[in-house]
Amino acid sequence: MYCVQCGVKLSDNEQKCPLCGTAVYHPDIIWEDEEPLYPKNKYPDKRKRSFFTQALLTAAVLLPLLIVLFCDLRFNGRMSWSGYVVGALLLFYVSVILPTWFKKPNPVIFVPCGFTAAILYLLYINGVTGGDWFLPFAFPVAGGVGLIVTAMTALLHYLHGGKLIVVGSTTIALGLFMILVELLMTVTFASISFIGWCFYPLVTLLIVGGLLLFLGCNRPARESVQRKFFI
Ligand SMILES: [Zn+2]
Known part of the structure; x- marks a missing residue:
């Protein structure tokens, strides 16, 4: 590092230029009695409401x-x-x-809360309309999606890094879950027959999930995508 005023070479532990007395700021070292050059919290918490x-x-x-x-x-x-x-x-x-x-x-608490509320709402509608689709269809589908999404939220919340791998695995899990959704639908509603529509979302989600997993595991590929899309 050099003094901005007189250009003399400075050692790292210098707080003041020994020649001209100009204050020295080392961007990576914060002295105990020194104010940091930039605020620590770049994005103040906007969620705080009155x-x-x-x-x-x-x-x-x-x-x-x-x-x-x-x-x-x-x-x-x-x-x-x-x-x-x-x-x-x-x-x-x-x-x-x-x-x-x-x-x-904490999303790990509120995400399952939201799904539980949705399941209770479906139970209510099923009860009022006298339907028999809640236990064989609505509950396992909403519960299954809730479990998968909650697991993803927990992993994203508590793990540092590996986010692409978590989202990719979740996408694949949701794709596979589609098979169960169609099966349950066929079993629950007599008028619906198994036509295999589940394979369209399955294939789409497998491709997207696989791509995310690939990018999550392959750093050079991830960085080249980030550069291309400026993210
Ligand atoms: Zn100087």
């Missing part, structure tokens, strides 16, 4: 919920169609608004 905003968001969901419920009870004397709206609003609240109440919402 209590007022949170309360407003909650009211924005709660108010239509109550109005819908009131109208339905008033005109039909019981909860009929409003159940769907109430369920959908609750599902939206649990999966979108509820996590924002926390400073750093």
